[in-house]
Amino acid sequence: MTLQIVIFGFVAALAEVLGGILVVSRQVWPRRVQETFLALGAGFILALVFLKLIPASFSTLGETAALYILVGFAVLHFFEHAIVGHLHFGEEIHEGVMVSRTASLSAFAGLCIHAFFDGLSISVGVQFDAFLGLLIFAAVLLHKFPEGLTIGSIMSSGRYPKKAILLSTIGIGLATILGTCTVFFFSNVDAEITGSAFAFAAGTVLYVGASDLIPEINKSRDRIPPLMVFLGMVLFYVSERLLEGLLR
Numbered sequence: 001m002t003l004q005i006v007i008f009g010f011v012a013a014l015a016e017v018l019g020g021i022l023v024v025s026r027q028v029w030p031r032r033v034q035e036t037f038l039a040l041g042a043g044f045i046l047a048l049v050f051l052k053l054i055p056a057s058f059s060t061l062g063e064t065a066a067l068y069i070l071v072g073f074a075v076l077h078f079f080e081h082a083i084v085g086h087l088h089f090g091e092e093i094h095e096g097v098m099v100s101r102t103a104s105l106s107a108f109a110g111l112c113i114h115a116f117f118d119g120l121s122i123s124v125g126v127q128f129d130a131f132l133g134l135l136i137f138a139a140v141l142l143h144k145f146p147e148g149l150t151i152g153s154i155m156s157s158g159r160y161p162k163k164a165i166l167l168s169t170i171g172i173g174l175a176t177i178l179g180t181c182t183v184f185f186f187s188n189v190d191a192e193i194t195g196s197a198f199a200f201a202a203g204t205v206l207y208v209g210a211s212d213l214i215p216e217i218n219k220s221r222d223r224i225p226p227l228m229v230f231l232g233m234v235l236f237y238v239s240e241r242l243l244e245g246l247l248r
Helices: 002-024 031-061 064-087 101-128 130-157 162-182 191-218 224-247
Strands: none
Touching: 002 101, 002 130, 002 162, 031 064, 031 101, 031 130, 031 191, 031 224, 064 101, 064 191, 101 130, 101 162, 101 191, 130 162, 130 191, 130 224, 191 224
16 A cells, blocks of 8 residues: 555656656747746646635634735735845846746745645545545546646746756655655644645735736737636646545
């Protein structure tokens, strides 16, 4: 059983990395392709916020979750505009940069938290019932590739080097593996800490999606990127509903 859980974790992480590899497979992607990838990612992470992070936050913290969400939103706004916007660390004034590096790092942190609990779901499912664990693994795997594509596109749009883009997808993959292994060291994960992490991540990732990605997509003269936002939402919705259905 232990070996099966570890293998599932590594396969899910590999799918994550493959999404990032697709992004860095070319030296330069045409702007239209960049916009399309970014729109898919925007829809994916906005669905993540509204369908997963916010509900999980309120289910564990109650009304207090709203405060953590607001703090997460405000903290990112503060660092991205009140601090970075005035000091000009470099990314905002370079031609071709679509997303600030602060926003990219925030998206990375939020997806890491989500990936950790993906891995935890696989581990718990396998220990409860091997077949159920296999189904949960399949549901998680369904959105690992687009998740890697999402963070890869966001980091690429912030003009991070290829090495950093790959490391970001590897980092989220490692968070998934860590989630599968944590259950062997702890009998349970504190609900309040989990809710706080989800709520703060919801605020920061919501800011990235609504304040950074969507406005950039709205500048596009192409009709495809706005449609890809909806596709990203549908992709996350389908995979997450399947996962939640299997866990019940």
